[in-house]
Amino acid sequence: MDLIAEFLLRVLGQFQSPSLAFLIGGMLIAAMGSRLTIPDAVYQFAVFMLLMRIGLNGGMTIRESDPADMILPALAAMGIGVGIVLLGLITLARLPKIARADAIATAGLFGAVSASTLGAAMVALEADGIAYEAWVPALYPFMDIPALILAIVLAGMGKAKSDGNTVTPWFIVKDSLRGSALSALLLGLLLGLLTRPERVFETFYDPLFRGLLSVLMLVMGIEAWQRLSELRRVAHWYAVYAFIAPITHGLIAFGVGYLLHQATGFSPGGVVLLALLAASSSDISGPPTLRAGIPEANPSAYIGASTSVGTPIAIGVCIPLFIALAEVVFTLP
Amino acid sequence: MDLIAEFLLRVLGQFQSPSLAFLIGGMLIAAMGSRLTIPDAVYQFAVFMLLMRIGLNGGMTIRESDPADMILPALAAMGIGVGIVLLGLITLARLPKIARADAIATAGLFGAVSASTLGAAMVALEADGIAYEAWVPALYPFMDIPALILAIVLAGMGKAKSDGNTVTPWFIVKDSLRGSALSALLLGLLLGLLTRPERVFETFYDPLFRGLLSVLMLVMGIEAWQRLSELRRVAHWYAVYAFIAPITHGLIAFGVGYLLHQATGFSPGGVVLLALLAASSSDISGPPTLRAGIPEANPSAYIGASTSVGTPIAIGVCIPLFIALAEVVFTLP
Amino acid sequence: MDLIAEFLLRVLGQFQSPSLAFLIGGMLIAAMGSRLTIPDAVYQFAVFMLLMRIGLNGGMTIRESDPADMILPALAAMGIGVGIVLLGLITLARLPKIARADAIATAGLFGAVSASTLGAAMVALEADGIAYEAWVPALYPFMDIPALILAIVLAGMGKAKSDGNTVTPWFIVKDSLRGSALSALLLGLLLGLLTRPERVFETFYDPLFRGLLSVLMLVMGIEAWQRLSELRRVAHWYAVYAFIAPITHGLIAFGVGYLLHQATGFSPGGVVLLALLAASSSDISGPPTLRAGIPEANPSAYIGASTSVGTPIAIGVCIPLFIALAEVVFTLP
Numbered sequence: 001m002d003l004i005a006e007f008l009l010r011v012l013g014q015f016q017s018p019s020l021a022f023l024i025g026g027m028l029i030a031a032m033g034s035r036l037t038i039p040d041a042v043y044q045f046a047v048f049m050l051l052m053r054i055g056l057n058g059g060m061t062i063r064e065s066d067p068a069d070m071i072l073p074a075l076a077a078m079g080i081g082v083g084i085v086l087l088g089l090i091t092l093a094r095l096p097k098i099a100r101a102d103a104i105a106t107a108g109l110f111g112a113v114s115a116s117t118l119g120a121a122m123v124a125l126e127a128d129g130i131a132y133e134a135w136v137p138a139l140y141p142f143m144d145i146p147a148l149i150l151a152i153v154l155a156g157m158g159k160a161k162s163d164g165n166t167v168t169p170w171f172i173v174k175d176s177l178r179g180s181a182l183s184a185l186l187l188g189l190l191l192g193l194l195t196r197p198e199r200v201f202e203t204f205y206d207p208l209f210r211g212l213l214s215v216l217m218l219v220m221g222i223e224a225w226q227r228l229s230e231l232r233r234v235a236h237w238y239a240v241y242a243f244i245a246p247i248t249h250g251l252i253a254f255g256v257g258y259l260l261h262q263a264t265g266f267s268p269g270g271v272v273l274l275a276l277l278a279a280s281s282s283d284i285s286g287p288p289t290l291r292a293g294i295p296e297a298n299p300s301a302y303i304g305a306s307t308s309v310g311t312p313i314a315i316g317v318c319i320p321l322f323i324a325l326a327e328v329v330f331t332l333p
Numbered sequence: 334m335d336l337i338a339e340f341l342l343r344v345l346g347q348f349q350s351p352s353l354a355f356l357i358g359g360m361l362i363a364a365m366g367s368r369l370t371i372p373d374a375v376y377q378f379a380v381f382m383l384l385m386r387i388g389l390n391g392g393m394t395i396r397e398s399d400p401a402d403m404i405l406p407a408l409a410a411m412g413i414g415v416g417i418v419l420l421g422l423i424t425l426a427r428l429p430k431i432a433r434a435d436a437i438a439t440a441g442l443f444g445a446v447s448a449s450t451l452g453a454a455m456v457a458l459e460a461d462g463i464a465y466e467a468w469v470p471a472l473y474p475f476m477d478i479p480a481l482i483l484a485i486v487l488a489g490m491g492k493a494k495s496d497g498n499t500v501t502p503w504f505i506v507k508d509s510l511r512g513s514a515l516s517a518l519l520l521g522l523l524l525g526l527l528t529r530p531e532r533v534f535e536t537f538y539d540p541l542f543r544g545l546l547s548v549l550m551l552v553m554g555i556e557a558w559q560r561l562s563e564l565r566r567v568a569h570w571y572a573v574y575a576f577i578a579p580i581t582h583g584l585i586a587f588g589v590g591y592l593l594h595q596a597t598g599f600s601p602g603g604v605v606l607l608a609l610l611a612a613s614s615s616d617i618s619g620p621p622t623l624r625a626g627i628p629e630a631n632p633s634a635y636i637g638a639s640t641s642v643g644t645p646i647a648i649g650v651c652i653p654l655f656i657a658l659a660e661v662v663f664t665l666p
Numbered sequence: 667m668d669l670i671a672e673f674l675l676r677v678l679g680q681f682q683s684p685s686l687a688f689l690i691g692g693m694l695i696a697a698m699g700s701r702l703t704i705p706d707a708v709y710q711f712a713v714f715m716l717l718m719r720i721g722l723n724g725g726m727t728i729r730e731s732d733p734a735d736m737i738l739p740a741l742a743a744m745g746i747g748v749g750i751v752l753l754g755l756i757t758l759a760r761l762p763k764i765a766r767a768d769a770i771a772t773a774g775l776f777g778a779v780s781a782s783t784l785g786a787a788m789v790a791l792e793a794d795g796i797a798y799e800a801w802v803p804a805l806y807p808f809m810d811i812p813a814l815i816l817a818i819v820l821a822g823m824g825k826a827k828s829d830g831n832t833v834t835p836w837f838i839v840k841d842s843l844r845g846s847a848l849s850a851l852l853l854g855l856l857l858g859l860l861t862r863p864e865r866v867f868e869t870f871y872d873p874l875f876r877g878l879l880s881v882l883m884l885v886m887g888i889e890a891w892q893r894l895s896e897l898r899r900v901a902h903w904y905a906v907y908a909f910i911a912p913i914t915h916g917l918i919a920f921g922v923g924y925l926l927h928q929a930t931g932f933s934p935g936g937v938v939l940l941a942l943l944a945a946s947s948s949d950i951s952g953p954p955t956l957r958a959g960i961p962e963a964n965p966s967a968y969i970g971a972s973t974s975v976g977t978p979i980a981i982g983v984c985i986p987l988f989i990a991l992a993e994v995v996f997t998l999p
Contacts, residue, residue, distance in 0.1 A: 044705050045705055195687035196684065200684050
């Protein structure tokens with residue numbers, strides 16, 4: 001009983017995080033009809049900075065750590081990404097009034113990963129002093145790419161075989177890697193691994209990351225509100241799925257992470273980040289890839305579900321939830 | 334005699350401020366026909382950063398101070414905003430060859446507030462080590478909104494009543510609050526008041542503020558020069574008004590602030606900022622609100638007067654003037 | 667023998683510089699067909715920041731140093747800029763299948779200066795602890811303007827005199843100074859010289875410079891790859907010239923700088939920067955000036971040669987080369 005009370009208190013304590021505040025602030029001003037906008041160039045640059053920061057730090061850490069430590073978590077991330085899409089196929093896709101292609105695309109987007117949510121999770125862990133292996137954020141593509149590939153392949157198998165325009169898995173991998181998000185992340189990884197970007201990391205990418213994240217959160221809040229009208233135009237099951245999926249996916253990944261912790265000493269912070277990679281849904285790189293790969297799916301369904309409900313739930317509910325859960329499960333101070 | 338010499342010396346000392354230097358630099362390169370431009374996205378983002386910084390700091394301070402302290406200064410700010418518009422109505426509007434609507438719109442813009450001028454004033458006070466209550470910059474909307482409302486209502490009363498397209502004061506309040514400038518300021522206030530943005534404030538919004546202000550000053554200098562040709566096309570009285578008004582409005586507000594200082598211990602720095610809020614004229618949020626609210630007024634008159642003469646006078650003359658005045662009046666070191 | 671081995675080791679040591687890494691990274695992701703782009707507004711702002719930083723620092727230093735020290739290096743820079751164009755006239759312009767106007771424009775661009783290469787050189791010198799007079803980067807216009815003027819005048823002399831549209835040298839000087847690059851640099855110089863921008867320099871222009879330079883390098887790498895196809899469409903001699911010219915020009919300037927060192931005590935770091943000013947070719951200000959001044963020249967030739975080959979060679983080969991050369995020649999630690 002004490003444990004539950006402590007857990008709830010810790011969840012509440014997370015609610016003053018600036019990331020969540022800026023997200024809600026963005027939703028609020030959009031709801032009030034504010035004309036405040038963040039220029040698109042600033043948004044794109046903030047995303048680039050965020051992914052370079054994750055990539056550079058990941059690369060510099062992998063350089064100094066044993067790559068063998070990463071193998072199991074990377075496999076786990078792949079399995080979770082694939083599992084989320086299959087779970088969507090046997091739940092969302094079977095609901096009434098749901099088109100199969102729309103359901104698969106939505107599950108693919110929820111299996112893919114959001115860099116902004118990941119960034120907000122990193123800042124929240126740091127604020128609570130919960131350590132993690134610095135390469136954990138670099139697990140991003142291991143969950144992201146398999147989820148998108150599986151979704152596009154499953155959607156393609158469902159289509160009439162007469163359609164000659166088949167997309168091979170290898171094409172999807174290449175197309176994902178060429179997207180701006182994964183390009184920036186992998187470029188950062190490579191530069192961190194092979195060169196000495198310590199100084200530019202410490203004086204530029206790292207200090208600006210936290211501030212630009214607050215700007216990103218604001219943009220995502222504004223977007224979330226504006227996309228709500230699109231979500232209203234599709235079956236309500238998308239909203240239900242988008243509400244339940246982040247928590248469910250996060251809990252599954254938390255369980256997997258817990259097993260890794262027991263087996264290999266994977267850090268509590270790493271378990272939380274793995275759960276939040278699973279809880280997040282793609283906002284930058286996923287949508288264009290899906291639009292190209294599953295052209296028959298309705299973007300209002302999958303983008304509306306992810307941007308308007310999935311992301312706010314991942315940041316507003318899952319980040320406090322899984323940090324509090326870790327603090328109780330791993331008896332952190 | 335000594336006092337006047339000291340005052341003049343102190344005015345001169347203010348002329349090496351970087352804000353003024355960047356403003357004059359912008360005018361200079363525009364006068365030379367330079368093709369240097371600051372991308373619009375950067376300008377918009379700099380304004381956002383400036384207003385968030387003012388708002389966040391205001392919110393965090395109000396959280397820790399007695400809101401009762403703000404009541405009198407807020408009422409004073411409202412009174413000054415209203416007074417400036419009425420003063421314009423009985424001076425500028427009565428001059429020959431001046432259309433009533435144009436005069437009212439101009440007075441409204443000079444009653445409204447410039448975030449950039451306010452930012453430059455804050456940096457100048459800090460450079461001179463003159464303290465002020467951290468919530469003073471948050472008086473911005475208390476002067477800005479009443480001035481704009483009164484101008485639009487006065488212009489509407491002058492129009493033929495047959496015109497069905499009446500704008501209610503409540504509509505103007507809502508429209509002002511939805512503008513990008515006040516949205517950002519109030520969002521910052523709210524976040525500062527209700528959440529814990531200390532860290533992102535200290536690592537992002539505050540340190541970047543001073544630098545981005547220099548970029549804003551440059552843009553405003555370029556704009557001031559480019560708008561001069563528009564001002565030449567309207568009656569010369571606008572230039573005369575734009576030259577005299579900032580100093581007059583500032584002196585009135587300085588007097589009001591001085592009374593507040595005697596009555597309630599309002600800080601000398603607060604008196605200077607109140608004077609400079611009054612001396613400044615709106616450059617971001619005011620013009621579009623007036624264009625919507627007083628469509629019959631000629632933007633070349635009010636924007637030209639404010640951007641080309643009012644702002645340079647407020648920054649270049651009023652900031653040094655009122656800081657020197659405060660140093661002498663309050664015998665600061 | 668030992669000296670050569672030491673020299674080669676030092677060249678290799680330079681290859682881990684982040685500037686070069688980001689440049690190659692940009693080429694790599696462009697070669698992979700990545701959709702990652704840096705918004706144009708960010709690129710333009712980064713260039714502005716870089717040039718303001720060079721200008722402000724130059725101005726603040728000149729204020730405190732003896733201007734007489736600058737006279738000989740400035741004359742040397744002018745001579746080198748002029749010499750590079752004349753050298754192009756007697757080499758590149760005489761090769762088979764090379765149009766005279768194209769050759770002159772290319773030589774003009776290689777005589778002009780690249781702010782990004784200069785920035786990368788400054789960061790590399792700083793990383794190696796090699797000091798230079800802080801006004802050396804401000805020699806930029808002394809080499810840049812004469813090279814562009816001479817190229818445009820030479821091209822004009824070659825044209826039929828019937829063409830009434832003659833461009834005077836004075837027009838070229840004015841047009842160069844009005845370009846965004848030189849405007850920003852000279853504005854920074856002026857502000858550094860006449861005002862007190864120390865604080866905004868130390869808190870904004872200087873700390874952001876290194877980070878934004880990495881972004882610029884990335885953009886230049888992407889550009890270099892994308893322009894390669896243009897270069898393929900013109901005579902291969904342009905690629906050969908673009909490969910050899912930066913090293914040759916740098917060696918000549920290194921020799922001139924060495925003489926200045928012997929005669930006046932010009933610093934080793936100054937010699938390296940002079941060599942790299944000569945090795946660099948213009949990427950921002952030069953192309954539009956040449957396009958206006960030598961309209962008959964083919965931009966694919968001169969921009970392709972400079973952007974795709976000249977700049978990568980200047981940054982990737984010349985910076986390590988001339989730093990290592992200075993370390994050996996001046997027996998630096």
